[in-house]
Amino acid sequence: MPDILVISAELAWPLAILLAWLAGEFVHRWSGLPRISVYGLVGFLLAQGFPQLFATDSSSPVTLLANLAFGLILFEFGYRINLHWLRINPWILVSGLVESIATFGAVYFISNMSGMPVLTSLLLASLAMSTSPAGVLRVINEGRSSGQVTERVLHLVAINSVLAVFVFKVIVGFWVFQTSGSLPQAVSHSFIELIASALLGVVAGALLPAILRHLGNLARDGTIAFALVVVLLVAITHAADLSPVLATLTFGLTARHNRVTFSRTQRNFGAIGEVLTVLLFVFAVSTLDWDRVVTGAWLGMILLMARFAVKTLAVGAFSHVSGTPWRKGFASGVALSPMSVFVILLLEQTKNMGIVLVDELAALAAMTLFMEVLGPIITQRALTWAREIHKEES
Amino acid sequence: MALEEFKASQPLTMGVELELQLVSFSDYDLTASSPDLLHLLGRKPFPGNVTPEITESMIEINTDVHTKHSELLAQLQLIRDTLVTAGEKLNVGIAGGGTHPFQKWVERRIFAKPRFKEVSALYGYLAKQFTIFGQHVHIGCASGDDALYLLHSLSRYVPHFIALSASSPFVQGGDTLFNSARLNSVFAFPMSGRAPFLLSWDEFEHSFFSKMEHTGVIKSMKDFYWDIRPKPEYGTIELRVCDTPLTVERAAALACYLQALCAYLLERREAAPEEDDYLVYNYNRFQACRFGLDGTVVHPKTYESLSLREDILTTLRRMDPYAEKLGGTAALNHLMQVTHVGSDAQYLRDQFAATGSVEGVVDAAVRRFRGA
Numbered sequence: 001m002p003d004i005l006v007i008s009a010e011l012a013w014p015l016a017i018l019l020a021w022l023a024g025e026f027v028h029r030w031s032g033l034p035r036i037s038v039y040g041l042v043g044f045l046l047a048q049g050f051p052q053l054f055a056t057d058s059s060s061p062v063t064l065l066a067n068l069a070f071g072l073i074l075f076e077f078g079y080r081i082n083l084h085w086l087r088i089n090p091w092i093l094v095s096g097l098v099e100s101i102a103t104f105g106a107v108y109f110i111s112n113m114s115g116m117p118v119l120t121s122l123l124l125a126s127l128a129m130s131t132s133p134a135g136v137l138r139v140i141n142e143g144r145s146s147g148q149v150t151e152r153v154l155h156l157v158a159i160n161s162v163l164a165v166f167v168f169k170v171i172v173g174f175w176v177f178q179t180s181g182s183l184p185q186a187v188s189h190s191f192i193e194l195i196a197s198a199l200l201g202v203v204a205g206a207l208l209p210a211i212l213r214h215l216g217n218l219a220r221d222g223t224i225a226f227a228l229v230v231v232l233l234v235a236i237t238h239a240a241d242l243s244p245v246l247a248t249l250t251f252g253l254t255a256r257h258n259r260v261t262f263s264r265t266q267r268n269f270g271a272i273g274e275v276l277t278v279l280l281f282v283f284a285v286s287t288l289d290w291d292r293v294v295t296g297a298w299l300g301m302i303l304l305m306a307r308f309a310v311k312t313l314a315v316g317a318f319s320h321v322s323g324t325p326w327r328k329g330f331a332s333g334v335a336l337s338p339m340s341v342f343v344i345l346l347l348e349q350t351k352n353m354g355i356v357l358v359d360e361l362a363a364l365a366a367m368t369l370f371m372e373v374l375g376p377i378i379t380q381r382a383l384t385w386a387r388e389i390h391k392e393e394s
Numbered sequence: 395m396a397l398e399e400f401k402a403s404q405p406l407t408m409g410v411e412l413e414l415q416l417v418s419f420s421d422y423d424l425t426a427s428s429p430d431l432l433h434l435l436g437r438k439p440f441p442g443n444v445t446p447e448i449t450e451s452m453i454e455i456n457t458d459v460h461t462k463h464s465e466l467l468a469q470l471q472l473i474r475d476t477l478v479t480a481g482e483k484l485n486v487g488i489a490g491g492g493t494h495p496f497q498k499w500v501e502r503r504i505f506a507k508p509r510f511k512e513v514s515a516l517y518g519y520l521a522k523q524f525t526i527f528g529q530h531v532h533i534g535c536a537s538g539d540d541a542l543y544l545l546h547s548l549s550r551y552v553p554h555f556i557a558l559s560a561s562s563p564f565v566q567g568g569d570t571l572f573n574s575a576r577l578n579s580v581f582a583f584p585m586s587g588r589a590p591f592l593l594s595w596d597e598f599e600h601s602f603f604s605k606m607e608h609t610g611v612i613k614s615m616k617d618f619y620w621d622i623r624p625k626p627e628y629g630t631i632e633l634r635v636c637d638t639p640l641t642v643e644r645a646a647a648l649a650c651y652l653q654a655l656c657a658y659l660l661e662r663r664e665a666a667p668e669e670d671d672y673l674v675y676n677y678n679r680f681q682a683c684r685f686g687l688d689g690t691v692v693h694p695k696t697y698e699s700l701s702l703r704e705d706i707l708t709t710l711r712r713m714d715p716y717a718e719k720l721g722g723t724a725a726l727n728h729l730m731q732v733t734h735v736g737s738d739a740q741y742l743r744d745q746f747a748a749t750g751s752v753e754g755v756v757d758a759a760v761r762r763f764r765g766a
Contacts, residue, residue: 080420085485144501146418147450148430151485154420213750256420323434323483387429 012053013062016046017275020282028142034380036138036281040340040372043282054286064238066283069276070134070345071234071248072269075226077133078201078252081158085151091322092152096159099314099333100129103160104167106306111363114299119178122171124364127343128307130164131157132375133249135338138277139379141267143389148324150388152332153379156315158249161342165245168346169194197237197246204229204247205254226255227269245345284341285372292365300366311336328386335382338375340368397603397615400538400595403459403629406657406720407534410466410649411456412638413447413527414477415494415759417487422756424451424497424525427486434480441472448510449525451497459534462721463650470642471765478764489759490645491742492527492562492576492637495752499523499566520583526576527638529559531649532630533656538595540660541624541631545589546667547659548652549675552621552635553682553691554706558729559636559648560686561738567752573686573739576637577679585612586619591669598624621679635679640738640762643728650725654713657720665695686737703733 020042024035047054056062086093108125112118136157140150173190177183208229212222230248237244268274293300312333319329343364383389418425428450435444443456455473460466481488499522514521535541560573572578580586592598606612615623621635633652639645658664671694681689682702689702710726710733717726745758 082419082485085419085482088482089485146426148427148484151418151420155485323480324430325433328430388426 012046012050013279016043016054016282016286017278019046021275021278024278034139034142034376036135036277037373037376039278039281040285040369044285044288044369044372046282047286047288048290056283056287062279062283064234065276066280067238067244067345068231068234069273069280070341071230071244072227072273072276073134073137073280074245074248075230075252075255076267076269077137077154077158078249078254079226079256080154081253081256082155083253083257086155089322091318092155093159095315095318095322096156097163098318099156099311099336100160100163102310102314103129103307106310107303110303110306111299114302116299116363119171119175120361123168123175124303124361126164126167126171127346127361127364128303128339128367129167130161130339130342131311131336132338132340132342132371133157133161134277134280134341135371135376136335136379138268139338139376139383143380143383145383145388147328147386147388149328149331149335149383149386152315152322152324152328153335153383156332156336158253160336161245162249164342165243165346166194169243193242194246196240197243198250200233200236200242201247201250201252202254204233205251205256206258209255209258223269227273245342280341281372284344285369287344288365288369292362293369294366296362296364296366299363300370303363304367304370307339308334308337331382331386334385335379337378337382338371340372340375343368396607397599398626400535400541400624400626401629402536403534404461405534405536405540405660406653407459407461408466408649408653409457409459409532409628409630410470410645411454411530411532412470412490412642412645413452413454413529414638414763415489415491415527416451416453416481417489417494417756417760419485419487422487422753423501424449424494425486426450427484428453430484431477431480431486434484435476438476441469441476444473444477446507448513448521451494452525452527463646463725464721466649467643467646470646474642474763474765487756487760489756489763490527490561490638490640491738491759492560492574493565493579494525494527495564495742495755496567497525499525517583520579523579523582526562526579528576528634529636529638529645529648531633531636531652532625532628533633533652534628534630535624538598538624538626539593541629542589542593542595542598543662543667544656544659545622545624545631546591546593546671547664548622548631548633548655549588549667549671550694551655551709552633552675553678553689553702554709555633555648555652556635556637556679556682557686557689557702558651558706558732558737559639559644560683561637561640561742563739563742564746564752564755569743569746572684573737574637574683577635577683580619580634583619585617587621588672588675589618589620589623591667591672593667637738640741640759641765642763644732644738647725647728650717650720650722651710651713651729653720654716654722654726655709657716658713671695686739687733707733 020039023042024038027033027038028035104125107128108121111121111124136153169190173186177186208225212225233247233251234244237247312330315333316330319326416425416427428446445454447454457469477488556574562574562576563569565575590602592602622631622633625632636648674692674694678691681691687703691700691702693700710730717723742755745755
């Protein structure tokens with residue numbers, strides 16, 4: 001007779017995903033709150049309740065699937081970015097840069113004042129710049145949101161996420177340099193990784209549309225082809241220690257700008273994409289530890305409030321000049337709240353390098369948990385306030 | 395409320411209304427961006443007028459009153475440039491075309507305006523299916539009687555305008571095989587179709603409108619979705635069968651063709667309109683919607699079968715002297731070209747063949763509207 005513990009370990013993840021999905025549906029119907037907030041909450045509670053069952057490492061299938069889910073979301077995200085717009089309306093780019101840099105500065109300053117070491121503060125600040133593309137895109141798709149705030153949030157998130165990856169990798173490079181004393185190793189870990197990842201995405205994004213075009217009408221729906229290439233990119237980056245985030249994002253971006261053929265991509269990559277998203281959000285917070293969250297709660301809360309204020313004000317300040325009403329400008333800043341999944345996956349990656357940053361960053365664990373649950377709700381409320389979330393007419 | 399008096403206006407003046415699509419550059423679907431666009435356009439004087447429409451993914455523009463093709467065209471081009479510039483600043487594409495090739499009506503949002511909400515409550519999905527885009531042309535009339543005379547005399551020419559403006563072959567992602575599928579959505583409304591055959595404004599007001607009002611079915615002229623309807627408050631008749639063309643140049647040409655036709659009809663050289671003209675009306679209209687310029691129509695007086703393309707060419711030639719007098723020769727030449735190279739519907743089908751997808755069709759429509 002098989003051991004009951006072994007069985008429960010085998011069943012833990014499938015059951016957790018099912019439970020999270022059911023809870024998400026139930027709460028969404030009952031309260032209208034975003035489903036992903038519920039997924040995160042369920043994931044966190046289960047992981048705290050049964051820590052052995054939900055323990056994962058960077059090579060576990062669940063981690064790989066979570067990276068794949070994130071890759072699909074990032075591709076879809078990149079596919080919605082229009083670089084031409086940033087040229088025509090440079091204020092969008094300016095507000096993105098200003099809010100990212102200001103967030104970095106504010107978080108670094110507060111963290112440093114609270115007695116954190118410089119490097120830890122720098123890491124915190126770089127991660128706090130980013131808004132989670134997964135959280136934002138899911139809320140937008142779930143509410144069928146459309147309008148100026150939706151467009152701006154998508155583009156601002158792309159800007160701050162790329163900046164965050166870039167700055168984070170550079171700081172990790174220095175960290176490696178400090179601990180190992182080898183500058184070549186540090187450089188190779190950062191710049192080469194960034195460039196190689198981006199190149200990988202660019203090449204895939206240039207080749208695939210051309211192949212689809214040759215397939216002609218067979219390729220009317222590009223979803224499958226895009227999904228397969230995302231799987232491939234995630235596998236390659238995983239094997240070669242590159243950044244899946246950058247590779248999939250640039251793949252989406254390049255595919256969109258190279259679409260010699262216009263193929264439709266299903267929102268969220270259809271039902272399988274939905275399943276993977278549940279897994280991603282459950283997985284992301286299962287990596288957090290309650291003790292660390294408690295330890296970092298105070299600092300985390302202060303940093304979150306600073307981040308929220310800086311992002312709202314920095315984006316809102318450019319409302320008028322960028323062609324939108326103040327209300328919508330500030331709503332765009334408020335909607336940039338989510339910051340969970342992205343941060344966790346970046347940190348998971350550094351484990352491969354033997355750097356366990358999560359232990360250093362208790363405040364980050366707290367920020368991540370709050371924002372995993374609250375971030376999507378704030379984004380949803382901001383989009384509703386801007387009257388861009390679709391409400392069914394009764 | 396009683397029907398307002400027909401306000402006399404200068405005969406043969408014209409004005410154009412265009413309903414335009416707002417398209418997302420991410421996925422080429424419609425985007426609910428009219429509040430954003432109206433906000434930005436509100437910051438500077440607009441070279442005409444711009445208003446929200448029933449769903450947030452469309453806007454309506456209208457020109458001032460004009461007498462000449464060159465002036466109308468200049469204003470339409472200025473309006474287009476203003477719109478395109480504002481759209482680009484907001485990452486919103488603007489396009490003509492009678493339907494959006496693949497939008498799903500389920501996903502449309504109704505603009506928060508009481509009248510639109512009422513319409514939505516009454517007509518259910520028809521209101522959202524009404525996410526279609528038409529060109530309306532107003533022609534000034536000296537009196538209500540003239541307006542009704544023109545309205546019924548023009549019925550024979552309605553297929554011309556359908557075929558020349560047709561730009562809605564794709565609906566919900568597929569080719570409908572119609573050149574103008576948009577009008578099929580209009581026909582679903584109970585108050586669509588043709589106006590009752592009355593030639594005296596007095597009679598129209600007392601024996602038709604007030605009775606209709608009494609039934610409680612309608613409240614104002616706005617409740618009629620006729621192909622051509624009188625607009626007493628403007629002192630015009632309004633032709634409503636045209637799809638929004640892909641370019642403002644075509645929109646201006648269609649308006650001037652109507653202007654020339656009205657000038658000709660007002661001379662009353664043609665046999666006067668009769669109720670029996672309408673025997674073939676629906677059939678002819680169907681032929682124009684389904685086959686466009688390749689359709690076959692039946693002459694309402696002689697019952698002769700005519701190729702629609704030939705009938706248009708003959709009429710265009712007959713209108714030459716009138717257009718010349720009104721300064722609209724270039725407009726008729728433009729339409730002459732259309733009969734040779736094909737309508738916008740044909741252009742959109744060609745784009746579908748070239749790009750292999752409906753998204754490619756929308757992209758082509760956005761570029762064409764821009765004048766690229």
